Amino acid sequence: MALANQIPDEALAAIEDVVRHHPDGVSAPEILRVLANPMPSRTLQYRLKHLVTRNRLIMDGEGRWAKYRMPNTAVDRAAREAADELIIPLSEAGTSVRDYVRQAPEARKPVGYDRKFLDRYRPNISFYLTEQDRAHLAAVGRPQIAEQPAGTYAKQILNRLLIDLAWNSSRLEGNTYSLLDTKRLIELGEEAKGRAHLEAQMILNHKDAIEFLVSAADEIGFNRYTILNLHALLANNLLADPTAAGRLRYIAVGIERSVFHPLEVPQLIEESFDQILATAAAITDSFEQAFFVMVQLPYLQPFDDVNKRVSRLAANIPLIRGNLSPLSFADVPRQAYTEAVLGVYELNKIDLLKDVFIWAYERSAARYAAVRQSLGEPDPFRLRYREQLREIIGDLIRSRLGRKDAAARIGDWVTEEIDPGDRQHFAEIVEAELTSLHEGNFARYRIRPSEFAAWRQVWSAR
Structure with a gap:
């Protein structure tokens, strides 16, 4: 294997x-x-x-x-389906949950939302994941890198993460795009022939939502700003009521193939939503945070639709912020995930979902460890000053400065913009970058071909 x-x-x-x-x-x-x-x-x-x-x-x-x-x-x-059952090893408790939800709906007991399931949870006192679970996930999910700003790791593997997470999360909703279809759609904007437009919309919404989380890694969290906007991005152009994107639910909803009846009172939905966010924000362990929102957000059904998608991407918030391997749900069988969520809805039991979560995270961590190894180790200094490098180099080229004038401009600029201890090294990098620019690599500084050509004439003159 x-x-x-x-x-x-x-x-x-x-x-x-x-x-x-x-x-x-x-x-x-x-x-x-x-x-x-x-x-x-x-x-x-x-x-x-x-x-x-x-x-x-x-x-x-x-x-x-x-x-x-x-x-x-x-x-x-x-x-x-039989083969899928062999993929994820289930605990005895997880097997019991699976067997229950596989019964015909009429054989299962109808239940409503139980606020006590949320009330009983005490952050950093109650735990869905055992200490051993959390230690194991940290061991497989923490890349061996020096401490870096929030979101650094996700940015390194962003191109791969966009495709993986967008495809797998959409697939779990029944989207029929293949992985290659998804890659073409995200990278080239090409819709797959013979597929409904809403499938392309779902995938592109995932792309936008993932980019939002990664680009704003130091600002996101378990707060209304993040989760409401995450829903708005994922639900864009997919809801019968367009104004429901990014807005808490005030209509009744049903769950297909389930005997669970979600909460219907708007005031109680809002109170429970705020309680979920406050509880999640108070949890100190990143993996417990991730799993907590995968359990509680879909159970509340705070939005008209797209609740599970929000929970899957929200589970990545602490992982992105903590520079941990993200969770892309690669290879997770749709049936196993659906049954696991039903176990939470109808029994308030997290065992099957925990089996799926741990297995899925192991798969994702192994995948991104291999991806990162193929990418190589980035220079932390360049990563830290990425925007400043882009700004000064772009300015020098647009200003068409020759070597002597450029050196003077660099000296003045670093004195104003760069920490004293880093100025010399930063200036050396800028000068090295200028001398190594050619027609195949200048676009990373957001320079147009005409600007590069005009600067190159001046730069090459002795």
Whole structure:
């Protein structure tokens, strides 16, 4: 299984994308010819075997006559659901919750919102995660980096996080975009053919919401500003009532396939919402904070819709602020997540959701550790002065300053803008950057080609 975990999600998704266009089946050599990124035949066979084992593909025939197709029958779906059950190891208590919520709705006891479930929780005294759980999550989720400003780690892996979290969180809502579809939509703005516009909207809303959390890492928290705006971003253009985006609920809502009846009194919804935020803000452990909001926010259903999406992204707030590995919900089976949330709604039991949370975080932490290793270690000094470097270098180029005038401008600028102990090193970096600029790297300083060309003429003159 360790080797399978190393297969990039994009590589598996690319294979599935090819197979999806051949409903009657396609052979391995044909897949190899169509793939955008060629790979050795042996590598493809290994990945096909992995997809078949996980019931993500169906193999018809054997050997050279084998063809692969997407699961599309009731039997295939049942097989995949059975395989999903084997993915996440469940505790005895988690198994009990799962078995209960799998009963037909008429066999389960109708229940309403119980405020005592929230009232009983005392931050830093009550714990959903055991001390051992929290220590384990910290061990796997804390990257070995020097202390840095809030959000630094998330910014390093932002491009990957945008796609992973947007895709997986949308997938858990039933969105049918593939990983590659999501990548094209986020990076190129291309909607997938044959898919509803609301699916693209859902993914793009996730992108905006994730960027909001990461860019404002030192300002976000468990407060009305953050959570209401997070909802507004995630719900943008998706609600029947557009004014409900970013606004607490004052209408009754129901939960599909559940016997749970959420709170209906607007005043009590607002009181409970504020209590959840105050309680979450008081929790000192980042992982307990993350899990607490995954439990309590959906249970309250404070918004007309999009409550679970808000909870999944809100769970990342303490992780982003603490420079911990984010939680992208990679590989989490939709059925397992849905049943876990139902367990909270109908039983006020967190055991199954905790099993899912811990497993999902282990997967995410391992993924981003590998991503970060491939990116290399950033220079903390450059990271600290990222905006100042962009400002002064951009100004020097737009001003078309030659070498002598630029040196004088740099000296004056650092005296006014940079801490005394860092001035010399900062000036050295600016000068080194100026001498290394070329047509392939100047855009990072928000310089237009015409500005660069005009400056280059002056700079190159002796």
